Amino acid sequence: MSRSQVEIYTIDSFLKYWSSIRGRTSRVIRAIPPEHLEWTYREGKFTLGDLVRHLAALERWMFAENVQGRPSLYPGHGPELASGHDEVLAYFDRMHEETVAILRSLPDERLRETCETPGGARLAVWKWLRAMIEHEVHHRGQIYLYLGLLDVATPPLYGLTSEEVLARSE
Secondary structure: OOOOOOOOOOOOHHHHHHHHHHHHHHHHHHEEEOOHHHOOOOOOOOOHHHHHHHHHHHOOOHHHHHHOOOOOOOOOOOOOOOOOHHHHHHHHHHHHHHHHHHHHOHHHHHHOEEEEOOOOEEHHHHHHHHHHHHHHHHHHHHHHHHHHHHHOOOOOOOOHHHHHHHHHHH
């Protein structure tokens, strides 16, 4: 392992870290106004609801399946999975709970074994779980951008906004 690479050694430590990532994602998702759930900046691009459903479905039906040695069962991200603000949030939460239960059942040794991605690559399970976090952070950034375009107030990522950090800096 190179020094610049973050490796995951135990399921419990991964789940603890992922919980903090998921908390920040959940806060911004809950800032989506119901009237803007299916808004997009351009025809044919993800809506805010699509992004939430995509995160939920990919986590559960691709990443969680792959780390168990199974193929992806990703059903897509459309409103047929969940429609309406409350239903989409419930779907997001339910898929996460199912994924956490699956991961919690894995022995730590599984992290060193390999899984196959939908693209046919074989890589260590811990690397695929790291990719799941990177995927979530990528789409969380999109949600922040979409909400910014809509002039919707969003929660600060780490407790302070950039303006608050600037004001408190010398």
